[in-house]
Amino acid sequence: MIRFMVxxxxxxxxxxxxxxxxxNIQSHPWHTSTDLFTKKALLSYQAKQCCIWHYxxxxxxxxxxxxxxxxxxxxxxDKLAHVSFNxxxxxx
Numbered sequence: 001m002i003r004f005m006v007x008x009x010x011x012x013x014x015x016x017x018x019x020x021x022x023x024n025i026q027s028h029p030w031h032t033s034t035d036l037f038t039k040k041a042l043l044s045y046q047a048k049q050c051c052i053w054h055y056x057x058x059x060x061x062x063x064x065x066x067x068x069x070x071x072x073x074x075x076x077x078d079k080l081a082h083v084s085f086n087x088x089x090x091x092x
Contacts, residue, residue: 020066021046028068037084041077048076 001022005015025031025046030038049065049072056062 017064017066021068024066024068030073037077037081040080041073044080045073045076 002015002019005018025042028042030042033039045068049069053063053065
């Protein structure tokens with residue numbers, strides 16, 4: 001992905017930010033967790049944050065993805081667990 005960013009002449013600060021983002025995702029303790037919800041939360045978090053970042057590029061609300069927002073990540077995990085728990089209850 002970084003190679004394509006360079007090829008299509010993305011600004012260097014964006015390339016660096018994404019590099020740090022992916023490094024932080026891959027080195028996050030949840031990345032190697034055996035808990036299903038933490039792994040799903042990390043995947044969901046990265047997808048949603050990238051999407052929000054892309055929507056915010058041309059606005060004054062642009063932000064950096066470099067640091068993982070732990071509270072957002074925890075809320076994502078909790079929401080996934082809650083949805084799964086409710087789905088299990090509805091099957092009973």
